[in-house]
Amino acid sequence: MPSASKEIKSMPENLAIKIENLSISYKINVESKKTLKNAIMRASKGERVRTRTVEAVKGLDLEIPHGSVVGIVGANGAGKSTLMRAIAGILPPTAGKISVNGRISTLLALGVGFNKSLSGRDNIILGGLAAGMSKAEIEGQTEAIADFADLPEGFIDMPVRTYSNGMYSRVAFAVAVNMTPDILLLDEALSAGDAAFKEKSFNRMRQLCDEARTILIVSHALSSINELCNHAIWMHKGKMLASGKPEEITEQYLKFLNVGELPSSYEDL
């Protein structure tokens, strides 16, 4: 687990997240499965494990003030999810430093900690506990969360395995936004549900951000990023390619998607 040390108070008051020169890499076993048997076989032949290092995030610097809504765009494999997990304290940095000021709620993958044979209500409790709420707190909010998810009559007490995809993601989303987090991390979670639910979730996010809470959104829905965010960054192969007004960033990114080339000014990266 990450630790809170004392020096951090050096972080400027107005920042919710400060990322300095962050690099994160994954180590992957190239060949055989990770078993004791294989390890012993290799050792007896005097071989070493061949691993490959994937640098998912490279030398990233970012400062996010309280109350901002930041959109993150980029192709698949650009390192967006890795960055989100690092901010949540799940993945340790390989180099660099992340300082976070505030309680974090994550919706990094749909159905986090969801047990399919339990009811939606049980899953709400489990989800809240996993995120660090106490049982009393989460029980006080279960109704509000169930209301927000607004499932068809009676479904909240049915096993989650009977849910449709949309219903499933609505519950997950409702849990994440109702924890009143200081910092909300959403990884490709915006597409949850139909138009009415989308409207409701946008309203809820605007409300959170009016309360000076910070939201990071990874999404491929560029129009949603334009609508919700006041800042956007574009990640490409682990690096931050551009950072600025959402409209400008999404336009550049869209152009890149259509043309398939990076804007000439980025070529040296």
Place this chain on the structure above:
Amino acid sequence: MIEGANKFQVFEPHSSTLPPLRPYFREFWRRREFSTELSKFSDKAEYLESKLGKVWLVLNPLFLAVVYFLLVTVIQGGRGQSGGFTTLCHILIGLFTFYFAQNTILLGAHSITSGGSLILNQAFPRALLPLSSAISAAKQFLPTIPIYVLIVVIGKLFFNDSSLPGLTISYVVLPLLFLLLVVTSFGLSLLFATMNVYFRDTTKLLTYIMRIWLYASPVLWQPDMLNGWHRVILYLNPLGPILSANSRIWIDGLLPTLSQIIACLFWALFSFVLGAYFFISRERDFAVRI
């Protein structure tokens, strides 16, 4: 509001040394409710699948104990006749106790690798997952004690068997012994849970180890069948002293010997420190390796 959660956090590269332990254990303790509830909900999910599940949990060790008893009696060629009922009770209480350790270790060893999406998407002290397994194992174990007592009472009333002790003062040591058993098994489960992240066949291997471990433990045989230096076997086994002391209390109605208590304390401390060291120093790596 998520009360008491760390507000300021810094994430930096780590070596494989320990993180500051005090914040770790504070956070671990603050979020213990997650373990108890997770255990409750995973048990609930399991019983939803099979209604007989709960009954089976008690019946299974009971049937096994009877099978083992018959086996042991046959092997001994009837020599154990005099204390037949005592032997059965020794096997029963030993098996119930051993199964608690086995369940804690096996469930705990699986808990990290099977908690994949939870580990990839939430930050929490990972030791809460094996703790939840230990809680589930305890909830299986505790109901077996009244059943054991019931069997002893039936033996005393209906078969006039007077070889087993009635209520004795030595029973007050049992909660302490259980605590040491919990600490020992939880420590070992942390060790194997860590190993299983690096070597995915650990749990498979562990099922064989547990079987051998059972035969090497004073469950199917009595601790005083060993003489002289053979008694070392009892003390080299992390569960040996606990199981011997356990049988001494339940079957002989005597307090554990001093050497038993010292050995129990040693193994509890050793397993816990070793397991916790490996687990806590590696757990920041789990998300990368799941």
